[in-house]
Amino acid sequence: MSLAPQLLERDPRGLELERDVIVIGGGVNGVGVLRDATLRGFSVSLFERNDLAFGASGNSSGMIHGGPRYLSYDPDVTYSSCLDSGHIQRVAPHLLFRIPFLMPVFEQPGIKAQATLAAYDGFFTLYDKYQPLKAGKPHARLSAGDLQTLEPGLVPSQGGVSFDEWGIDGARLCVANARDAMERGGEVRVHTTVLEVLRREDGSAYGVRYRDRLTGEVGVRTARLVVNATGAWAPLTASLGGLKPEAARLRPGKGIHVFLDRRVTNYAIATKAIDGRQVFLMPWQNLSVLGTTDDDYYGDLDDVLATGDEVRYLFQAVERVFPSIREARAIGTWGGVRPTLWGWGMNEDRLSREHEILNHAQDGADGLYSMVGGKLASYRLFSEEMTDVIAARLGRGSPCQSHQLALPGGDEVVDPMRLVLEGGMEAVTATRLEYRHGSRSLRILERMRRDPREAAVACACEPVTVAEIRYVIDQELATSVEDVSRRTRLGLGACAGMRCAARCGRIVADATGKSPAQGLAMAMRFLRASARRRSAAIGAAQARSEALALASLRAELGATADEPEPTAAAAGDDT
Amino acid sequence: MNVLVLGAGFAGLAAALAARRAGAAVTVVHGGAGASSLYAGSVDGPPLPEAGPEATLLSELAAALGLRLSPKALVATREGVLRPSRGADSAVLDLAPLAGKCVGLVDVPRDDWDAPLLLRSFAESSWARSTGTRFELVPLDLLEKSSQRRVSPFDFAASFERAERPAWLSEVLKSHAGPDAWLFGPWLGVKRDLARELSASSGVPVGEVTSPPGGVAGARFDNRRDALLARLEAEVVAGRALEVRQAAGSVGLVLEGGRELAADALVMAAGGFVSGAIRLGGALSGAEPAGFELALGGLPALQARGDLVEPVSSLFGVDLAARGRQVLEHAGLAVSGPGQVSGAARVFAAGDLIAPAPPSVGHALRSGLRAGAAAAAFGS
Numbered sequence: 001m002s003l004a005p006q007l008l009e010r011d012p013r014g015l016e017l018e019r020d021v022i023v024i025g026g027g028v029n030g031v032g033v034l035r036d037a038t039l040r041g042f043s044v045s046l047f048e049r050n051d052l053a054f055g056a057s058g059n060s061s062g063m064i065h066g067g068p069r070y071l072s073y074d075p076d077v078t079y080s081s082c083l084d085s086g087h088i089q090r091v092a093p094h095l096l097f098r099i100p101f102l103m104p105v106f107e108q109p110g111i112k113a114q115a116t117l118a119a120y121d122g123f124f125t126l127y128d129k130y131q132p133l134k135a136g137k138p139h140a141r142l143s144a145g146d147l148q149t150l151e152p153g154l155v156p157s158q159g160g161v162s163f164d165e166w167g168i169d170g171a172r173l174c175v176a177n178a179r180d181a182m183e184r185g186g187e188v189r190v191h192t193t194v195l196e197v198l199r200r201e202d203g204s205a206y207g208v209r210y211r212d213r214l215t216g217e218v219g220v221r222t223a224r225l226v227v228n229a230t231g232a233w234a235p236l237t238a239s240l241g242g243l244k245p246e247a248a249r250l251r252p253g254k255g256i257h258v259f260l261d262r263r264v265t266n267y268a269i270a271t272k273a274i275d276g277r278q279v280f281l282m283p284w285q286n287l288s289v290l291g292t293t294d295d296d297y298y299g300d301l302d303d304v305l306a307t308g309d310e311v312r313y314l315f316q317a318v319e320r321v322f323p324s325i326r327e328a329r330a331i332g333t334w335g336g337v338r339p340t341l342w343g344w345g346m347n348e349d350r351l352s353r354e355h356e357i358l359n360h361a362q363d364g365a366d367g368l369y370s371m372v373g374g375k376l377a378s379y380r381l382f383s384e385e386m387t388d389v390i391a392a393r394l395g396r397g398s399p400c401q402s403h404q405l406a407l408p409g410g411d412e413v414v415d416p417m418r419l420v421l422e423g424g425m426e427a428v429t430a431t432r433l434e435y436r437h438g439s440r441s442l443r444i445l446e447r448m449r450r451d452p453r454e455a456a457v458a459c460a461c462e463p464v465t466v467a468e469i470r471y472v473i474d475q476e477l478a479t480s481v482e483d484v485s486r487r488t489r490l491g492l493g494a495c496a497g498m499r500c501a502a503r504c505g506r507i508v509a510d511a512t513g514k515s516p517a518q519g520l521a522m523a524m525r526f527l528r529a530s531a532r533r534r535s536a537a538i539g540a541a542q543a544r545s546e547a548l549a550l551a552s553l554r555a556e557l558g559a560t561a562d563e564p565e566p567t568a569a570a571a572g573d574d575t
Numbered sequence: 576m577n578v579l580v581l582g583a584g585f586a587g588l589a590a591a592l593a594a595r596r597a598g599a600a601v602t603v604v605h606g607g608a609g610a611s612s613l614y615a616g617s618v619d620g621p622p623l624p625e626a627g628p629e630a631t632l633l634s635e636l637a638a639a640l641g642l643r644l645s646p647k648a649l650v651a652t653r654e655g656v657l658r659p660s661r662g663a664d665s666a667v668l669d670l671a672p673l674a675g676k677c678v679g680l681v682d683v684p685r686d687d688w689d690a691p692l693l694l695r696s697f698a699e700s701s702w703a704r705s706t707g708t709r710f711e712l713v714p715l716d717l718l719e720k721s722s723q724r725r726v727s728p729f730d731f732a733a734s735f736e737r738a739e740r741p742a743w744l745s746e747v748l749k750s751h752a753g754p755d756a757w758l759f760g761p762w763l764g765v766k767r768d769l770a771r772e773l774s775a776s777s778g779v780p781v782g783e784v785t786s787p788p789g790g791v792a793g794a795r796f797d798n799r800r801d802a803l804l805a806r807l808e809a810e811v812v813a814g815r816a817l818e819v820r821q822a823a824g825s826v827g828l829v830l831e832g833g834r835e836l837a838a839d840a841l842v843m844a845a846g847g848f849v850s851g852a853i854r855l856g857g858a859l860s861g862a863e864p865a866g867f868e869l870a871l872g873g874l875p876a877l878q879a880r881g882d883l884v885e886p887v888s889s890l891f892g893v894d895l896a897a898r899g900r901q902v903l904e905h906a907g908l909a910v911s912g913p914g915q916v917s918g919a920a921r922v923f924a925a926g927d928l929i930a931p932a933p934p935s936v937g938h939a940l941r942s943g944l945r946a947g948a949a950a951a952a953f954g955s
Binding site: 453538556557 | 610613614615617619652653654655656658684685686687689691692693695696699700724725785787788847848849851854855856891892894895896897899900901903904933934
């Protein structure tokens with residue numbers, strides 16, 4: 001193996017390079033590299049076309065799971081996922097919550113239930129070996145009676161097993177990584193799209209040309225190395241550097257989830273869909289979530305929508321083991337696209353969940369790297385591996401600390417009761433605030449002390465206070481209602497933003513120097529997007545609420561989310 | 576001659592009034608709150624008649640329901656929007672006559688009221704700028720205790736109705752000279768017309784923004800409904816109807832519990848999706864082939880913007896991602912002329928059940944008056 005060529009220190013104009021590293025992509029791998037490299041003393045800029053966690057990172061199953069599904073054909077993925085799950089728990093304890101799974105077993109034609117049960121028992125005995133890595137409990141073999149006691153809504157089975165996983169809010173994880181890097185000198189540009197990866201005459205990469213999608217500003221940032229961490233967008237990003245898209249080839253796999261208005265079970269239930277795939281019904285934060293699908297995706301990555309077919313496929317699967325799901329009220333969907341490693345001739349489920357770092361020196365673009373594949377659960381490890389490559393190329397940097405240093409909010413445990421007593425919050429408001437922000441919730445409490453008006457609850461479903469909305473605008477790069485929602489879950493509850501989107505729009509406009517009319521337009525955009533995401537899942541239980549939402553928006557905003565034009569007398573007429 | 580009215584929202588009450596004034600004896604069947612009880616306090620929709628016999632009936636109806644009709648009204652919403660309307664609950668401030676004046680926006684530190692930002696929205700609206708209307712923030716110490724920051728709007732509105740509070744509030748307003756009108760949140764009483772009392776005592780218009788769904792405007796409607804039904808000497812039957820029975824010389828309703836009612840004509844004013852008269856059946860479940868359906872049996876199929884709504888050819892029901900969720904607003908009964916249900920001689924319909932998208936209070940009032948009059952004429 002030849003030594004890496006010497007990196008050039010100047011751009012073609014002869015100017016000194018501005019940064020050590022440019023990371024493209026604000027998903028979990030991008031912010032992971034940003035943070036790790038910043039911690040090791042490198043100067044780093046990150047560019048994100050949409051928002052942090054806009055793609056798969058914010059639309060995954062929200063689990064830092066150990067990947068038992070991969071144990072039989074990709075045990076390395078299971079090992080690395082479990083190991084890193086443990087690391088993530090140590091650096092962001094506030095963001096993780098336990099999700100115990102139940103897997104009931106039924107008689108199948110030609111297979112005795114007891115044989116299946118014994119096989120599961122053996123399989124999870126193997127998985128138990130990895131559990132200590134992530135503070136997970138060992139599995140239990142359960143009788144039919146045990147299962148009925150634990151989840152009375154389950155249809156009678158022949159027994160089953162339990163196993164233990166951890167849930168997480170992927171968007172909060174991304175924001176925490178980005179925030180930490182920013183506090184240590186890293187630069188993060190959201191809503192800024194990379195137009196071109198700049199290359200010298202010898203082919204080597206030296207920076208990017210970008211456009212701020214909010215202001216229209218176009219600029220150049222130069223760096224020694226450029227990392228393409230754009231997930232499913234990776235082939236597109238590679239092509240921005242003049243490479244063939246195949247240089248960062250993926251097999252993008254769309255996965256959707258449906259969420260219900262409440263937690264309908266205490267335990268997650270794993271079961272099989274009609275095609276034999278593993279799917280689940282899972283309590284997650286305030287909701288229950290059905291997931292997930294995995295299908296080749298050929299559509300627009302900026303606009304991934306669940307379809308009626310996908311929703312019905314999941315309901316059909318869960319209904320078989322948990323019949324009352326038929327009466328449940330689905331209030332939304334989310335969809336993301338996995339950046340799965342490329343492979344031809346096999347079913348989506350069989351594709352490798354491993355990750356790879358591609359050095360585009362092999363394509364003539366020295367200094368440009370692509371991160372492809374990977375899972376939310378192993379983001380930190382993948383980021384560490386990428387940063388190791390960066391450190392080797394730049395010939396310096398301190399050892400990795402991203403598994404030891406707490407993420408913002410993860411340094412200290414705050415008792416939500418303290419927020420209740422000192423801030424006058426309702427207990428549920430305090431608990432949710434502490435979940436999202438850990439010890440940083442004290443900074444939000446401080447805002448409420450300075451201005452008691454900020455203690456007002458703006459989104460009653462989640463709930464979210466005015467102080468938290470203003471905090472994520474001031475400190476976490478939120479610039480729109482949608483951004484605030486991604487960071488706080490505002491507007492994602494049963495009322496679908498009907499009661500809070502316009503108010504949030506007023507606050508965002510006020511905090512970012514925009515007019516009230518622009519705030520209202522922002523709220524409309526959010527409501528329109530969330531109505532589109534919801535449409536595929538509207539069933540009998542949601543139809544009345546949906547009609548009420550349409551009426552209410554027309555009464556209060558002068559138009560529904562589907563009719564873009566508020567009446568002429570509406571607030572302001574800025575364009 | 577007897578007319579049965581199913582539903583006691585705006586449309587049902589309009590039909591009951593029109594039938595009664597045409598000489599019919601009226602029986603009203605209703606199952607409680609529907610879309611009218613959730614309304615914002617504003618009369619929207621098509622233009623309303625201003626002259627003729629229908630206008631006379633409309634005036635009586637509006638007076639009984641506490642509505643102030645005005646074709647060019649301008650109302651403020653809790654979301655900071657100023658929008659045109661054709662009238663409103665009399666407690667809702669009409670801003671149209673206040674162009675060029677100064678409106679005092681009451682600032683109270685309640686969780687559901689962000690007065691400083693609402694002020695900006697109103698003050699920077701194109702209407703305020705083009706007419707030179709000013710808005711001024713006036714902090715008023717209206718909370719009796721800090722827990723009122725978060726009590727429901729009903730409880731807060733009711734707190735102003737207690738013995739000494741209206742007089743006290745009137746004094747508070749008088750002591751703040753300056754504004755040409757007062758704009759409150761939706762808190763000015765649930766039963767009493769405090770807006771009118773305060774306007775009289777302070778000498779300037781006092782009113783509210785419109786209500787959020789399920790706010791005080793709907794509660795006031797509920798209170799006034801019962802008084803109006805008593806005035807019409809209507810027989811009121813509480814309950815839900817399961818089926819319409821058509822016979823040679825009469826039409827009837829079968830109620831939950833088995834009771835049957837018969838009359839010369841029937842007005843269906845049971846609402847749309849919000850009220851539960853129309854349902855989306857069986858979606859996402861393989862249980863039955865399904866689509867949009869009427870909650871009671873015995874009537875022809877539904878239509879949506881003229882298209883018949885058949886059960887869809889899928890075991891899993893309607894896919895609103897493909898159809899558009901606004902189909903929820905315009906699925907209803909097909910009618911001809913003054914609300915006669917196609918294929919059912921003695922059955923008329925009004926309100927959201929036959930609404931063109933979007934449904935509105937104005938449409939409910941107008942279609943209710945017409946259907947009530949037509950039903951009474953059919954029976955005689």
